[in-house]
Amino acid sequence: SQKIEQNSEALNIQEGKTATLTCNYTNYSPAYLQWYRQDPGRGPVFLLLIRENEKEKRKERLKVTFDTTLKQSLFHITASQPADSATYLCAPGNYGQNFVFGPGTRLSVLP
Amino acid sequence: KAGVTQTPRYLIKTRGQQVTLSCSPISGHRSVSWYQQTPGQGLQFLFEYFSETQRNKGNFPGRFSGRQFSNSRSEMNVSTLELGDSALYLCASSPTDAGRGGYTFGSGTRLTVV
Numbered sequence: 240s241q242k243i244e245q246n247s248e249a250l251n252i253q254e255g256k257t258a259t260l261t262c263n264y265t266n267y268s269p270a271y272l273q274w275y276r277q278d279p280g281r282g283p284v285f286l287l288l289i290r291e292n293e294k295e296k297r298k299e300r301l302k303v304t305f306d307t308t309l310k311q312s313l314f315h316i317t318a319s320q321p322a323d324s325a326t327y328l329c330a331p332g333n334y335g336q337n338f339v340f341g342p343g344t345r346l347s348v349l350p
Numbered sequence: 351k352a353g354v355t356q357t358p359r360y361l362i363k364t365r366g367q368q369v370t371l372s373c374s375p376i377s378g379h380r381s382v383s384w385y386q387q388t389p390g391q392g393l394q395f396l397f398e399y400f401s402e403t404q405r406n407k408g409n410f411p412g413r414f415s416g417r418q419f420s421n422s423r424s425e426m427n428v429s430t431l432e433l434g435d436s437a438l439y440l441c442a443s444s445p446t447d448a449g450r451g452g453y454t455f456g457s458g459t460r461l462t463v464v
Contacts (some may be wrong), residue, residue, distance in 0.1 A: 270449065275452075280438075280457075280458075280460075282388065282440050282456050284455070285451075288451065288452055289380060328393065332448065333449070334447050335405070335449075336406060337395045337408065338395075338449075342393075
């Protein structure tokens with residue numbers, strides 16, 4: 240069955256540094272992969288979608304890579320700020336099918 | 351434009367009762383999905399509706415059911431509540447397929463079963 244892993248349950252970094260979060264999947268060939276941010280008690284917020292034929296995607300301070308050979312996506316936040324502290328979820332998927340969310344990584348950016 | 355609206359925000363029910371949760375998607379969105387989120391299991395997919403038809407279903411018992419109306423509004427129902435059903439229930443909508451541009455989630459309904 241499909242399995243999705245995110246590198247660590249929690250990640251602490253200093254303000255201004257680059258945060259790198261990892262999403263690995265097995266027994267799956269997704270056509271795309273999405274990243275979401277979730278704050279406590281709130282629903283996830285969509286951040287970025289990257290398709291299998293795209294190697295990299297950027298949006299402001301965010302960068303996502305997608306390596307279908309390694310079955311891995313990396314999510315980077317550059318010049319991190321305390322306001323970036325949240326749980327980040329990855330979700331590989333295929334069109335017309337429900338997608339499965341990873342367990343999430345709780346990021347804390349320390350001032 | 352208005353976001354995804356879920357009602358009620360909080361709910362306390364007793365074991366054995368049933369509950370109905372409501373979701374109003376973004377105007378024009380035809381796909382509505384439901385997720386259950388618990389600290390131990392994370393986000394678990396319940397089902398997806400598209401144009402009033404269930405398009406996908408997760409691995410939950412038959413006590414969990416849903417429907418979608420012609421205006422795309424959706425409801426989910428849980429019958430014979432168990433303590434383990436306590437969770438944050440999230441509704442998400444997209445125009446057609448979340449793979450085209452992601453889901454927009456509501457703030458959720460926090461269900462507590464006592």
